[in-house]
Amino acid sequence: MSETTPASRPVLSVENLTTSFKTPEGWKAVIRDISLHVDAGETVAIVGESGSGKSVTALSTMRLLPAGRARVEGRILLEGRDLLAASEAEMRAVRGGSIGMIFQEPMTSLNPVFTIGNQIAEALVLHRGLSWKAAEAEALRLMERVRIPAAKARLHEYPHKFSGGMRQRVMIAMALACRPRLLIADEPTTALDVTIQAEILHLLRELQREENMGVLFITHDMGVVAEVADRTVVMFRGDMIETGPTPEIFAAPKAPYTKALLASIPRLGTMGAAQAPRRFPEVDATTGEASEGRETRPVSAAAAPILKVENLAVRFDLPTGRVHAVEGVSFDLRPGETLSLVGESGCGKSTTGRAILRLVDPSEGAIVIGGKDVTRAGARDLRAMRRTSQMIFQDPFASLNPRITIGSAIAEPMLAHGLANRREAKERVAGLLEQVGLSPAMADRHPHEFSGGQRQRISIARALALDPMFIVADEAVSALDVSVKAQVSNLLLDLQEKRGLAYLFISHDMAVVERMSHRVAVMYLGEIVEIGPRAAIFDSPQHPYTRRLISAVPIPDPTRRGMMNPPLNEEIKSPVRPYDYVPPKRTWREVSPGHFVQDAEAAGPVALSA
Structure with a gap:
């Protein structure tokens, strides 16, 4: 990613963020005292297991939590401007404009009654002031850029006709449409296969360099973290337990949970000559030490197929x-x-x-x-x-x-x-x-x-x-x-x-x-x-x-960053054929x-x- 100067003002600065939800017993804090910043051209990854508070941190930043049932305290500064003090009308201009967000579940984020092209073009009309015709042309260009095959033919199709991976590519196109200053990417490549994931990561890096965009990258894929993140924040049950430059986090994790998280990563090439599946490492949550999982039974070649x-x-x-x-x-x-x-x-x-x-x-x-x-x-x-x-x-x-x-x-x-x-x-x-x-x-x-x-x-x-x-x-x-x-x-x-x-x-x-x-x-x-x-x-x-x-599988080792194959330039072939x-x-x-x-x-x- 692009280098940033110490004197540059962060695109995003989160200070002492605490988010609470209303329960029958009163207000319950789900993330506590979170502080982080994202500079222009920098990628900061938030990692942690399900329920650690990663997505709540992102939704708090975008002010997308339900009013009356969620309470956000602290300061969230976008290029010096406090978003918690902004009106809802001002936030509507920020969302999709200054801040783009790729949501975790694309099917719940896309409107099932509007075509894909309509939904991408709408953001361009609202935030960039394009005519509808120009917005549709730009929507097609964005669909081609995230490598949706037969993009022109699919521009007017509905979300249910796209696979999970294709819908995620549409969400990425929508988030990048207005060239945001900050991109919040919540598990953006989880639904993608490794080749498309590699290409999307290349695309995000390319756009980041072009726009000097800050990226807050939420993921559980440590291989992706090693490939893209300049700094990493580790969260556990609502608390920020460790943060630092990504190479340091991988080389010398300090918190037991960080050690356990890194020990759980499945890595290519660890099976050797094993003839049968092998259990994943059993991790001691206190020490972070992992034992090698035992091999399971091989299959009898004489058994009749079921x-x-x-x-x-x-x-x-x-x-x-x-x-x-x-x-x-x-x-x-x-x-x-x-x-x-x-x-x-x-x-x-x-x-x-x-x-x-x-x-x-x-x-x-x-x-x-x-x-x-x-x-x-x-x-x-x-x-x-x-x-x-x-x-x-x-x-x-x-x-x-x-x-x-x-x-x-x-x-x-x-x-x-x-x-x-x-x-x-x-x-x-x-x-x-x-x-x-x-x-x-x-x-x-x-x-x-x-x-x-x-x-x-x-x-x-x-x-x-x-x-x-x-x-x-x-x-x-x-x-x-x-x-x-x-x-x-x-x-x-x-x-x-x-x-x-x-x-x-x-x-x-x-x-x-x-x-x-x-x-x-x-x-x-x-x-x-x-x-x-x-x-x-x-x-x-x-x-x-x-x-x-x-070769496209990301390697969970920051010292080998950039070793994934470069993206392919040709369009993915379409399975649609004449009758x-x-x-x-x-x-x-x-x-x-x-x-x-x-x-x-x-x-x-x-x-x-x-």
Whole structure:
């Protein structure tokens, strides 16, 4: 990032910030006596686990907390001007103008009834005074700059038609539209795959240099912190426990919590010759010391697959063509095995998982679960299949009914399938909550009363309620901070050992994939381009796209800053094809036992089983 002079006035100065929320017992402080500053051209990262107060600090700065229920004390100075003394009308000019903000959950931040182009253009009309025509042209340029494929065609589409990663790119475009003096980025790259994350970080740095913009970067990804942050602030349960230059924080952390946080980071290349997944390091929260996680059991090659997918295709018709979301995908999955699907946002990972469970209908191919082809199953057979096959969804909050208690949500599948009466279901819910590390007393709470990590554990408990043979885990740990990510990942590995569960593990977090997987399949534009044992994929990647994915992973070491690959300049290819498009026949060559790589020049389909 750009260097700043000691004499320069900070873009943002937060002094003794304390934010309290009104409760039945009175005012309760959730962040206490926070002081920090961000200079022009500087990036300051706020890190800490879920519930530490990172996002509340950002929302307090923007004055976005509910009036009457939140109280903010201290001083928040934007280039010397106290925002706590500003009127609401003045703050409306500041938000989106002088201060841009990238929110953590893009779907809740985008208006579902307006097009993407309309929402970006609106900010440009309000804050930069552009005509609507000029604003739409600038919105298109911004969409292209954050690498949204087929941006011109997608300018007038609605948020629900974009993937999670694509929506996050839209939010970044909106935040940068008015060239703010300060950018507050709340987990801006959490929903992005590693290649797009690398490109977005390059883009943010480039814009920061051009505009001399200060950045307050909130994240739980310590690799990103090492790559972008000049200084780091560590928060724990509402308190600022350590701050300093990023290289010093990484090299010599002083607080036990900072030591534990750094020890929890999954790092590429730590698995060596291991043949099976390995638990994440167990961290002593007092000393910060971590023990190496033990290796889990390898999978028996003689075991019959519980899932076989053959030449799966999923296509969606549009007014102007057809989306080839998944094309010619084949693999199998054995009991106790984890096969990870990795690739960029929009490559077809989640669609593959949904098609296997018939949450979307396949266009072609066969999906055999327990010896039965579910593509031909009727309603009764599908109901039976879903007793043995479950899904952990990407967003646990969206997949839990906010109106019912979590005990009822976990019991519902058991009651629906007639596996237990209400008394038995209640007892089983208590056991499942204990199994995922939660108290049975929490069964009477509603989803909003839990943190993100706890909601993900609840989703896991619900998936286990029917004793499934295999689980599709769609980005099950991607949105969790590093310490909770380690806990939930270890929980999944423990359950796999105890129950012999098989996982189709969909993720863009390559370090977690390396630690969790027996085998890895790399997807690009709806096709598997490489598949094989974990060690073969990470130690000897053959396909250029696989190498690009691995090289784009941010390294949690500030001394190696800038070693990520430079951004690509070409536009991401679109999966939209004309109606008469015929997919080419593909072949794969076996480069080592069970390790296949796609040969784009050859013809004739080959199964990609191990």
